[in-house]
Amino acid sequence: MAARPITLGIDLGTTSVKAALLRAAPNEPSGFVVLASCARAARAEAAVESAGAGPQGREQDVSRILQALQQCLAALPRQQLRSVVGIGVSGQMHGVVFWKTGQGCEWIEGRIAPVFEPRAVSHLVTWQDGRCSSEFLASLPQPKSHLSVATGFGCATIFWLLKHCPEFLKSYDAAGTIHDYVVAMLCGLPRPLMSDQNAASWGYFNTQSQSWNVEILRSSGFPVHLLPDIAEPGSVAGRTSHVWFEIPEGTEVGVALGDLQASVYSCMAQRTDAVLNISTSVQLAASMPSGFQPGQTPDPTAPVAYFPYFDRTYLGVAASLNGGNVLATFVHMLVQWMADLGLEVEESTVYSRMIQAAVQQRDTHLTITPTVLGERHLPDQLASVTRISSSDLSLGHVTRALCRGIVQNLHSMLPIQRLREWGVERVMGSGSALSRNEVLKQEVQRAFPLPVSFGQDVDAAVGAALLMLRRHLNQKES
Numbered sequence: 386m387a388a389r390p391i392t393l394g395i396d397l398g399t400t401s402v403k404a405a406l407l408r409a410a411p412n413e414p415s416g417f418v419v420l421a422s423c424a425r426a427a428r429a430e431a432a433v434e435s436a437g438a439g440p441q442g443r444e445q446d447v448s449r450i451l452q453a454l455q456q457c458l459a460a461l462p463r464q465q466l467r468s469v470v471g472i473g474v475s476g477q478m479h480g481v482v483f484w485k486t487g488q489g490c491e492w493i494e495g496r497i498a499p500v501f502e503p504r505a506v507s508h509l510v511t512w513q514d515g516r517c518s519s520e521f522l523a524s525l526p527q528p529k530s531h532l533s534v535a536t537g538f539g540c541a542t543i544f545w546l547l548k549h550c551p552e553f554l555k556s557y558d559a560a561g562t563i564h565d566y567v568v569a570m571l572c573g574l575p576r577p578l579m580s581d582q583n584a585a586s587w588g589y590f591n592t593q594s595q596s597w598n599v600e601i602l603r604s605s606g607f608p609v610h611l612l613p614d615i616a617e618p619g620s621v622a623g624r625t626s627h628v629w630f631e632i633p634e635g636t637e638v639g640v641a642l643g644d645l646q647a648s649v650y651s652c653m654a655q656r657t658d659a660v661l662n663i664s665t666s667v668q669l670a671a672s673m674p675s676g677f678q679p680g681q682t683p684d685p686t687a688p689v690a691y692f693p694y695f696d697r698t699y700l701g702v703a704a705s706l707n708g709g710n711v712l713a714t715f716v717h718m719l720v721q722w723m724a725d726l727g728l729e730v731e732e733s734t735v736y737s738r739m740i741q742a743a744v745q746q747r748d749t750h751l752t753i754t755p756t757v758l759g760e761r762h763l764p765d766q767l768a769s770v771t772r773i774s775s776s777d778l779s780l781g782h783v784t785r786a787l788c789r790g791i792v793q794n795l796h797s798m799l800p801i802q803r804l805r806e807w808g809v810e811r812v813m814g815s816g817s818a819l820s821r822n823e824v825l826k827q828e829v830q831r832a833f834p835l836p837v838s839f840g841q842d843v844d845a846a847v848g849a850a851l852l853m854l855r856r857h858l859n860q861k862e863s
Contacts, residue, residue, distance in 0.1 A: 388468060389408050389409040389410070390408070390409055390468075390470045390471075390854065390857050390858070390861075391406055391407065391408045391420065391465055391468045391469050391470065392406070392407050392469060392470060392471045392472070392473060392850040392851075392853040392854040392857065393405070393406055393407075393461075393466070393469045393471070393472045393473070393632065393850055393853075394406075394407065394472075394473045394474075394475070394647075394845075394846040394847055394848065394849035394850025394851070394853070395454065395457075395472065395473070395474045395475070395564075395567070395846055395849060396474075396475045396476060396644055396647065396844070396845035396846035396849065397427075397450060397454065397474070397475070397476035397477065397563050397564050397567065398427070398476065398477055398644065398664075398665075398845070399427075399477050399511060399512070399513070399665050400426065400427055400665055401424050401425060401426050401427055401453070402424065402425050402427055402450060402453040402454045402457055403422065403423070403424040403425075403457065403844070403845070403846040404422065404423050404424075404454070404457040404458055404461060404846055405419055405421070405422035405423075405844065405846040405847050405850055406419070406420040406421045406422070406461060406462075406465050406466070406469070406850070407419055407420065407847065407850040407851060407854050408420050408854075409854060409858060415654075417851060417854060419847060420462070420465055421461050421462055421465065422844075422846065422847075423456075423457040423458075423460040423461055424457065425453040425454075425456045425457050426453065427445070427449060427450050427453045428449060428453070429445035429446050429447075429449035429450045429453070429509075430443075430444075430445060430446075431444050431445055431446040431449075431508050432444075433508075434507065434508045434553070435510075435546060435549070435550045435553055436549070436550060437516075437549045437550065438514070438516040438545075438549075439516065441514070441515030441516050441536075442510075442514055442515070442516050443510070443511045443513040443514040443515065443537075444508040444509060444510050444511065444514070445508060445509040445511055445563075446508060446509075447482060447503045447506050447507075447508065447509055447563065447566070448502065448503050450509070450563060451500075451501070451502065451503060451567075454567070455495065455500050455630075458498075458629075458630040459497050459498075459630065461630070463630075463631045466630055466631040466632050467631045467632070467633070469632045469633075469636055470636065470637070470853075470857050471636065471637045471638070471639065471850075471853035471854070471856065471857050472571070472625070472632070472636060472637070472638045472639065472853065473639045473642065473647070473848075473849030473850050473851075473852050473853040474564045474567055474568050474571075474638065474639065474641045474642070474849055475564055475641065475642040475643065475644045475646075475647035475648075475845040475846070475848065475849040476562055476563050476564030476567075476641065476643075476644055476845075477511060477512055477562070477563065477564075477644055478512060478562065478582070478583055478586035478643045478644060478645060479511075479512035479537050479538050479539060479562075479586045479587065480509050480510055480511040480512050480514075480537070480539065480542075480562055480563060481509070481510050481539035481542050481543065481560055481561070481562065481587070482506060482507055482508070482509040482510070482560065482561065482562070482563050482566050483506070483507040483554070483556070483557035483559065483560045483611070484503075484505055484506040484507070484557055484559050484560075484566060485504075485505035485506075485556070485557055485558060485559070486558050486559050486575065486576070487575075488504050488505040489503065489504060489505060489506055489559070489566065489569065489570055490502060490503055490504055490506070490570040491504050492627050497630065498628065498629065498630045498631060499627050499628055499629060500629075500630075501570050501571075501627075501629075505556075505557070506566070507553075507556075507557060509563050510537075510542045511537065512537040512538075512586075513537060513706075513758075514536060514537045514542060515536050515537070516536065516542070516545055517535075517536035517537075517541045517542070517544075517545050518536075519764055519765060521544075521545065521548075522534060522535070522536065522541060525541065525544055525605070526601050526602075526604070526605050527601075527682075527683075528588055528589045528590075528598055528601065528683060529589075529591055529598045529601060530585075530588070530589060530590055530591050530592070530598065530683060531592065531679035531680050531681060531682065531683060531691060532585055532588065532590075532592075532683055532690060532691075532692075533588070533683030533684070533685040533761075534588035534589065534683075535588075535685075535761045535764065536764070538586065538587055538588040539560070539562070539586070539587030539588065540587045540588040540589045540602070540607070541588060543560070543607065543608065543611065544605075544607065547606065547607065547608065554608055554611075557611070558610065558611070559576065559577050559611065559613075560577070560611040560612075560613070561577040561579055561583075561613050561641075562579070562583050562586075562587075562641065564583075564641035564642075565577050565578065565579050565583060565613060565641045567641070568622045568623075568638055568639075568640065568641045569622075571623075571625050571626070571629065571638050572622055572623030572624060572625065572626060572638050573623070573626035574622065574623055576613065576614055577613040577614070578613060578614050578615075578616045578622045578623075578640050578641075579613035579614070579615060579616070579640070579641070580615070580616060580617070580618035580640045580641060580642060580643070580693075581595055581615060581617075581618065581693045582618050582642055582643035582645075582646050582692065582693050582694075583641060583642075583643055584597070584613070584615055585692055585693050586643060586692075589601065589602055592679070592693050592699075593678065595615055596615070597609070597612050597615075599612070616640040617640070618640060618642050618646065618693070618695055618852075619639065619640075619695055619696075619852055619856060620639070620640050621637045621638065621639060621640070621856075622638050622639060622640045622641070623637075623638055624636060624637055624638065625638060637853070637857075639849065639852060639853050639856070642845075642848070642849055642852070643692070644845040645662075645668055645670065645692065645700070645702065645704070645845075646692070646693075646694055646695070646700065646848075647845035647846075647848035647849045647852070648660070648662055648668075648815070648843045648844065648845045648848055649670050649694070649700060649843070649848070650695070650848035650851065650852060651843050651844050651845065651847040651848035651851060652813050652815065652842075652843045652844075652848075653672065653813070654813075655810075655811070656672045656808070657808050657809055657810040657811065658671075658672075658809070658810075658811050658812075658813050659671040659804055659809040659811070659812050659813070659835075660812075660813045660815065660843055661795075661812050661813065661814045661815065661816075661819070661829065661833075662815050662816040662819075662843055663708050663709060663791070663814075663815075663816040663818045663819040663822075663825060664708060664709055664816040664817045664818055664819075665708060665709050665710050665818075666704065666705060666706050666707070666708045666709075666710065667704070667705040667707065667708035667791065667795050667816075668702055668703070668704045668705075669702065669703045669795055669798075669799050670700045670701065670702045670703075671700065671701050671804060671807050671809050672694065672698065672699075672700060672701075672807075673691065673698065673699045673700065673701050673807065674807065674808065675698065677691075677698075677699055678699075679691040679699065685761075685762060686762050686763075687762060688703055688760070688762045688797070688798035688799065689701055689702065689703050689798065689799055689803075690702055690703075690704065690761075695852075701799075701807060703795055703798035703799035704761070705760060705791075705794055705795050705798060706756075706758040706759065706760055706761065707755050707756050707757060707758050707760070707791060707794060708791060708816075708818055709816070709817065709818030710758070711755045711757055711758075711768075711787065711791060712736075712787065712788075712791075712818060712822075714757060715739075715784075715787060716732050716735050716736050716739070717732065719735050719739075720732050720735055738780070739780050739781075739784040740784065740821075740822055740823065740824055742779065742780045742781035742784055743780075743781050743784035743785040743788060743824040744823050744824060745781055746779065746781030746782055746784075746785045747785075747827075748785070749777050749781075749782040749785045749786050749789075750772050750774065750777055751770070751772055751773060751774075751777040751778075751782050751783065751785075751786040752770070752771045752772045752786060752790070753768070753769075753770050753783075753786040753787050753789070753790035754766075754768055754769045754770075754771075754790055754794065755768055755787060755790040755791050755794060756768050756794060760794075760798075762798075770786075784824065785824060788822065788824040788825045788828050789828045789831075791825065791828075792825065792828040792829055792831075792832045793828075793832060795832075796832045796833070801832070801833050801834065801835070804833070804835070809835065810835065810836070811835060811836045811837070811838060812829070812833050812835050812836070812837045812838070813838050813843065814826065814829055814837055814838065814839040814840075815839075815840075815842060815843030815844075816843065819839070820839070820840065820842070826839055
């Protein structure tokens with residue numbers, strides 16, 4: 386019997402990097418099995434390179450992201466890596482990294498295998514970057530797109546750099562998301578390629594014409610030569626230019642996908658499924674009815690955005706900036722208070738104890754609006770705590786209210802009634818913050834009274850690998 390094909394999926398997330406190996410398994414309901422997977426913390430936060438970004442700047446060191454990626458691959462079975470027929474890559478959307486064409490990386494002999502290291506590459510300015518104020522964004526030209534532009538979006542960041550650090554931009558002639566960069570380096574691409582999924586996340590991209598707003602951008606002095614070429618998600622960007630951790634040279638590499646789309650793809654078994662992901666941030670996504678087209682102009686105040694999916698269809702998405710990161714901020718605050726009181730305690734201990742306390746505390750009158758990071762449609766909104774009474778001040782009450790607030794904030798953006806109108810019949814729950822938090826699970830079931838399936842391990846790395854696996858199988862059939 387011919388060996389069943391294996392594909393590799395990679396996801397370059399905000400806090401971690403993951404790799405997964407998939408093999409076709411016709412007898413499985415999903416059609417595939419995950420042979421092996423590995424995740425590593427990126428620990429890539431870096432001091433801001435560009436002057437003037439202030440404390441709102443959020444940047445990551447590309448070399449640390451690549452180190453985490455190489456560690457993941459080194460941990461995967463070498464025999465299976467030799468059989469890889471395709472590589473799918475996804476990652477954190479909106480962000481931008483700059484590099485010099487032909488000098489973006491150098492391939493060197495690693496301890497185990499050839500690896501590539503960044504050379505003439507900037508930091509990654511991430512989606513969490515807050516340097517673009519509301520006033521600055523209001524000064525930018527109106528995009529010809531149904532999606533508005535927010536701080537942390539690639540084109541907004543480039544506009545900011547153009548105004549505040551024009552010399553910085555002169556050092557580079559290529560740009561993309563971090564996953565576009567990795568695909569370009571793996572394949573030795575002369576120009577970066579970008580899927581419409583990532584292009585839409587940068588802003589100033591028209592999904593119906595599949596083109597950048599070149600004239601609008603050029604008339605504002607924007608360096609349009611930095612805009613990547615556009616390719617269909619699911620198409621092949623190129624082939625690996627070197628052997629890479631036993632993966633043969635000449636292996637197909639897919640155009641980089643958005644982590645949201647790859648995550649949804651990994652587990653949306655039916656068109657009637659909505660996918661809820663609570664990790665660093667929160668997304669609730671559902672497939673729009675076929676033939677749906679978004680409006681022509683952006684509505685910055687709309688809490689639901691419509692993102693390109695596959696085969697020219699759209700996902701309706703409520704994407705909240707406030708998820709697991711809010712819980713992490715709360716834990717960090719508690720640990721800091723303890724330190725101020727002269728007591729040392731591990732963050733992991735605090736997290737598990739506060740969840741235990743909230744599980745016991747089934748209800749509370751305390752109300753927390755958890756928007757410490759604002760929202761894209763309400764950028765100036767802050768968090769608040771209301772209905773405080775002396776009987777609701779225990780750790781259990783506060784943690785219950787915080788978890789409820791995270792879910793209620795999402796529900797206010799995309800209510801259950803709207804999901805039903807779109808034909809949604811089931812919610813697939815996933816994400817690191819949801820999987821280890823019983824209180825969040827309870828609050829999801831409370832807010833969304835539909836069948837809810839948890840533990841889907843909705844996984845962008847698996848989605849990226851699955852897309853390449855199905856592509857390979859379709860090619861063999863045809």
